[in-house]
Amino acid sequence: MAGEKHIMSPRIGWAIGVLTASCVALAFGFATLESLSAAPHPAQAPASAQGSAFPSAADIETYRNTVERLFLTDRGGTTPGMAACVMCHTWQTRPMRFSLETPATDAGWTPEQSRRNFDVVTKLVNTGNPDTSRLLLKPLASQAGGLGHTGGTYWTSREQPEYQALLKWIRSLPADKYVAAPGPSLDFTFFRSCVQQVFATPREGHIRCSNCHSGGLVGFAPPPQNGKSWSDEEAKRAFQSISRLIIPGNPEQSRFMLKPLHPDGGGSYTHNGVRRWQSRDDPEWQMLAGWVRGQKTGATCS
Ligand code: HEC
Numbered sequence: 294m295a296g297e298k299h300i301m302s303p304r305i306g307w308a309i310g311v312l313t314a315s316c317v318a319l320a321f322g323f324a325t326l327e328s329l330s331a332a333p334h335p336a337q338a339p340a341s342a343q344g345s346a347f348p349s350a351a352d353i354e355t356y357r358n359t360v361e362r363l364f365l366t367d368r369g370g371t372t373p374g375m376a377a378c379v380m381c382h383t384w385q386t387r388p389m390r391f392s393l394e395t396p397a398t399d400a401g402w403t404p405e406q407s408r409r410n411f412d413v414v415t416k417l418v419n420t421g422n423p424d425t426s427r428l429l430l431k432p433l434a435s436q437a438g439g440l441g442h443t444g445g446t447y448w449t450s451r452e453q454p455e456y457q458a459l460l461k462w463i464r465s466l467p468a469d470k471y472v473a474a475p476g477p478s479l480d481f482t483f484f485r486s487c488v489q490q491v492f493a494t495p496r497e498g499h500i501r502c503s504n505c506h507s508g509g510l511v512g513f514a515p516p517p518q519n520g521k522s523w524s525d526e527e528a529k530r531a532f533q534s535i536s537r538l539i540i541p542g543n544p545e546q547s548r549f550m551l552k553p554l555h556p557d558g559g560g561s562y563t564h565n566g567v568r569r570w571q572s573r574d575d576p577e578w579q580m581l582a583g584w585v586r587g588q589k590t591g592a593t594c595s
């Protein structure tokens with residue numbers, strides 16, 4: 294398998310998009326299957342920050358040398374926790390929120406691309422409270438306060454040099470410019486009454502979410518132990534697990550809302566499971582979106 298050989302070589306290269314699905318599936322494990330659907334490169338809006346004082350060309354250069362260099366770092370493997378961030382976080386993984394440009398050259402991004410990446414990356418930081426930035430908390434081990442990350446654990450503690458380098462960069466940004474707006478909170482009662490109901494009632498001809506999502510990182514829908522309904526404790530664990538795949542306030546970019554949605558309706562390019570919704574007009578999708586936006590609470594579904 295030539296493709297696999299290529300991807301295993303120390304210099305990773307940017308050939309992900311042209312590899313065959315089976316090669317990458319082997320090399321990466323299931324978590325990254327999505328990264329290989331060859332998506333057309335979408336036209337992009339010009340960077341919103343352009344024209345204002347920050348970021349200057351020098352600021353972009355600093356960002357390239359600290360942050361982007363880290364995104365490119367090859368850690369000697371192709372699995373979660375080892376692969377370079379860029380192998381999963383490019384436009385090919387659309388519609389994830391953390392989607393960088395596909396590097397134009399073997400050496401990485403052009404300065405112009407970096408400027409656009411900068412706008413993506415600064416949505417993942419919180420200059421109001423740098424240590425709570427998602428950019429820092431996703432690759433951080435859960436035992437150290439991390440959020441959990443399909444892409445794996447990169448730092449076992451906050452003391453690690455990469456964490457510290459990113460933290461230092463976030464602290465160097467204008468303090469009031471990249472403050473994350475507090476998202477709405479997800480209602481547990483609604484999850485218990487209405488969201489778990491979705492897992493419990495497969496659509497005709499479909500298999501249950503529970504068949505595949507019963508354990509590990511994607512274990513948000515384990516079957517109830519008593520075979521009938523989930524206990525409070527089971528529900529709480531499932532709630533925590535699914536919360537990781539949701540960006541509160543933003544159903545359009547939440548994995549939970551995208552994976553089971555048909556690609557023609559704006560869903561993910563790949564899901565090794567079912568497509569429960571053909572489009573976002575599906576009333577069930579709308580109901581769940583209302584919950585993700587913090588608008589739906591309590592035990593009334595519909
Ligand atoms: C093997 C693929 C893979 C690799 C490698 C990977 N990630 Fe991820 N990452 C994902 C997936 C899938 C998600 C979405 C699901 C989740 O949030 O866990 C994600 C989510 C994220 C998020 C949350 C984005 C948001 O919109 O809130 C951040 C931040 C992030 N990753 C940072 C990184 C960094 C930094 C690296 C490199 C040190 C990295 N990732 C490496 C697959 C990967």
Ligand code: HEC
Pocket residue numbers: 323324325326327443492500501502503504505506510511538548549550552553563564565566567569
């Ligand atoms: C036939 C097995 C199967 C079924 C049924 C299935 N899935 Fe999946 N799902 C997978 C696999 C495998 C992955 C990981 C690879 C991928 O992303 O496609 C996944 C990934 C996901 C993810 C992203 C997880 C992450 O960590 O980024 C979400 C969200 C998801 N599925 C939701 C659902 C929902 C909701 C249902 C039920 C409506 C469902 N799936 C049914 C196999 C399945």
